[in-house]
Amino acid sequence: MPKVTYIEQSGRRYEVEMPGGTTAMQGAVDNMVPGIAGDCGGCCNCATCHTYVDPEWMARTGPANDAERQMLDGVPDVRPGSRLSCQINVTEELDGLTLHIPASQY
Amino acid sequence: MAAVDSVLIVGAGHAAGEMAIALRMNGYAGAITLVGEEAHAPYQRPPLSKAFLAGEMPRERLHVKSLATYQNANIEFIPGVRVTSIDRIARTVTLADSRTLGYGKLVLATGGRPRQLSLPDPRINRAPNLHYLRTIDHAEGMRDQFRAGNKLVIIGGGYIGLEVAAVARKKAIDVTLIEALPRVLQRVTAPEVSAFYTQVHEAAGVRIRVNTALTGFEFDAAGSVTAVLAGDGVVIPADVVIVGIGLIPNTELAAEAGLLIDDGIAVDEYGQTSDPDILAIGDCTSHESVYAGRRLRLESVPSALEQARSAAALLVGVRKPYHAVPWFWSDQYDLKLQMVGLNRGYDTAVLRGAPANRNFLAFYLKDGVLLAVDSVSRPQEFMVAKKLVAERLRVDPARLADESRPLKELLPPAPPAS
Ligand SMILES: Cc1cc2nc3c(=O)[nH]c(=O)nc-3n(C[C@H](O)[C@H](O)[C@H](O)COP(=O)(O)OP(=O)(O)OC[C@H]3O[C@@H](n4cnc5c(N)ncnc54)[C@H](O)[C@@H]3O)c2cc1C
Numbered sequence: 466m467p468k469v470t471y472i473e474q475s476g477r478r479y480e481v482e483m484p485g486g487t488t489a490m491q492g493a494v495d496n497m498v499p500g501i502a503g504d505c506g507g508c509c510n511c512a513t514c515h516t517y518v519d520p521e522w523m524a525r526t527g528p529a530n531d532a533e534r535q536m537l538d539g540v541p542d543v544r545p546g547s548r549l550s551c552q553i554n555v556t557e558e559l560d561g562l563t564l565h566i567p568a569s570q571y
Numbered sequence: 572m573a574a575v576d577s578v579l580i581v582g583a584g585h586a587a588g589e590m591a592i593a594l595r596m597n598g599y600a601g602a603i604t605l606v607g608e609e610a611h612a613p614y615q616r617p618p619l620s621k622a623f624l625a626g627e628m629p630r631e632r633l634h635v636k637s638l639a640t641y642q643n644a645n646i647e648f649i650p651g652v653r654v655t656s657i658d659r660i661a662r663t664v665t666l667a668d669s670r671t672l673g674y675g676k677l678v679l680a681t682g683g684r685p686r687q688l689s690l691p692d693p694r695i696n697r698a699p700n701l702h703y704l705r706t707i708d709h710a711e712g713m714r715d716q717f718r719a720g721n722k723l724v725i726i727g728g729g730y731i732g733l734e735v736a737a738v739a740r741k742k743a744i745d746v747t748l749i750e751a752l753p754r755v756l757q758r759v760t761a762p763e764v765s766a767f768y769t770q771v772h773e774a775a776g777v778r779i780r781v782n783t784a785l786t787g788f789e790f791d792a793a794g795s796v797t798a799v800l801a802g803d804g805v806v807i808p809a810d811v812v813i814v815g816i817g818l819i820p821n822t823e824l825a826a827e828a829g830l831l832i833d834d835g836i837a838v839d840e841y842g843q844t845s846d847p848d849i850l851a852i853g854d855c856t857s858h859e860s861v862y863a864g865r866r867l868r869l870e871s872v873p874s875a876l877e878q879a880r881s882a883a884a885l886l887v888g889v890r891k892p893y894h895a896v897p898w899f900w901s902d903q904y905d906l907k908l909q910m911v912g913l914n915r916g917y918d919t920a921v922l923r924g925a926p927a928n929r930n931f932l933a934f935y936l937k938d939g940v941l942l943a944v945d946s947v948s949r950p951q952e953f954m955v956a957k958k959l960v961a962e963r964l965r966v967d968p969a970r971l972a973d974e975s976r977p978l979k980e981l982l983p984p985a986p987p988a989s
């Protein structure tokens with residue numbers, strides 16, 4: 466099972482294993498990681514699942530899709546690694562992925 | 572507040588699931604029990620009229636959180652049984668299987684049920700091809716009849732009716748939608764937005780009949796509906812009928828226990844009912860809204876979640892009032908409708924962008940103050956609009972309509988980064 470590490474701004478880390486194909490939002494929600502609410506259930510309507518992909522992983526997660534980029538355009542604190550974590554499918558290739566949680570979300 | 576030793580949550584829907592988990596995330600260590608009438612762990616209803624109905628989303632994905640999440644959080648989940656009464660003196664509830672459970676604090680998260688047709692014909696409730704849509708079981712029960720070439724008649728031009736129409740057209744089902752009022756989405760949007768959605772649906776092949784009252788049905792010998800009778804003697808042949816005419820909040824359990832009901836179960840901004848040991852959250856409630864300056868009963872996921880979070884905070888002694896501005900979404904075809912605020916009583920509506928381009932915003936103002944915004948496929952501007960509505964922005968409508976000037980510039984300056 467691929468593992469994702471979620472890091473709060475304080476440096477606190479949450480290491481979570483999830484079945485392959487789970488979204489990074491769902492993995493966080495299922496494991497009670499604070500700061501990733503996922504209010505719309507992953508249909509790209511709420512942006513409560515915003516994360517920063519660690520620079521080392523940006524090439525592998527790829528850029529935001531169209532719907533996602535439009536939502537991100539209206540979100541505070543957008544950075545180059547910004548992704549809506551409900552749009553990141555955690556496949557085996559993403560085992561070890563590191564995501565940072567924006568300070569505004571917890 | 573003295574520590575609460577046990578929390579019993581009635582209903583296992585969106586609000587209930589969030590409440591249970593939020594209690595644990597807030598460090599609550601006492602017993603938590605969820606009792607739900609449905610057989611399922613808390614799941615998302617929005618996809619029932621969208622991706623799930625379309626068959627594009629597997630059932631497991633409907634769950635808000637995996638079942639293991641509740642187990643790991645030591646939350647006891649009792650599915651498939653209804654709570655039938657509350658004894659406020661003994662602080663117990665009785666279940667349909669005659670069990671009695673005690674509580675320190677009781678949380679009512681009973682949601683609502685579809686409003687039923689008021690026609691007196693007893694055959695209506697027995698017809699195997701006439702459906703309401705609130706639960707997984709409802710959605711699965713209509714799947715077989717959701718087949719290309721079938722004739723679907725939708726009664727009600729609200730969000731659910733329109734979303735079902737969009738899914739049905741994608742599946743090449745023949746769709747007629749009847750609406751008693753003069754336009755679809757009449758209760759929630761401006762005429763321009765209703766006109767836009769009417770035109771989108773008609774272009775996709777949906778026949779929309781407004782100002783059309785349902786008068787009855789025709790049935791075959793087996794008791795299935797064969798036609799919908801409407802307005803002035805119109806007969807609309809039907810293989811399947813879906814009724815989406817609103818929601819009735821499930822307040823009976825609370826009412827029988829003597830709690831104050833005002834449209835929904837009356838609560839304050841922390842979810843507190845008229846009994847200090849009983850809270851209520853989600854679609855079953857009405858709350859005093861600071862934003863609207865009146866009591867509101869909402870039917871939406873964001874408000875169910877926020878109310879659950881406020882109530883969970885209260886039970887660990889943290890006051891975190893539910894003051895969020897209501898918002899909602901509705902995905903139809905490739906269009907993303909997002910709405911924030913409530914437009915009731917607006918005196919001015921102004922558009923930004925042209926509906927013909929399939930992306931625009933509608934702003935609603937009253938006495939120069941922004942009340943609400945509908946956004947069609949402009950998520951970036953919607954995110955800004957959410958803040959503008961929360962700010963109760965006083966603004967010249969012409970400025971909102973002026974596309975040469977970014978909406979963002981209307982935001983108050985951000986506080987300095989900490
Ligand atoms: C088809 C459809 C599409 C929707 N689309 C959207 C959308 O796009 N966006 C949005 O924001 N909202 C949408 N909604 C609304 C949203 O689903 C609700 O606002 C939300 O589910 C409310 O959550 P709740 O927990 O308050 O109530 P519910 O989810 O209704 O849960 C209440 C639960 O309590 C159970 N219950 C009731 N009485 C008892 C009892 N006495 N004992 C035990 N259990 C009991 C019920 O069986 C039910 O499972 C949609 C709803 C539907 C039906």
Ligand code: FES
Binds near residue numbers: 490506507508552
């Ligand atoms: S969960 Fe709502 S946008 Fe990701």
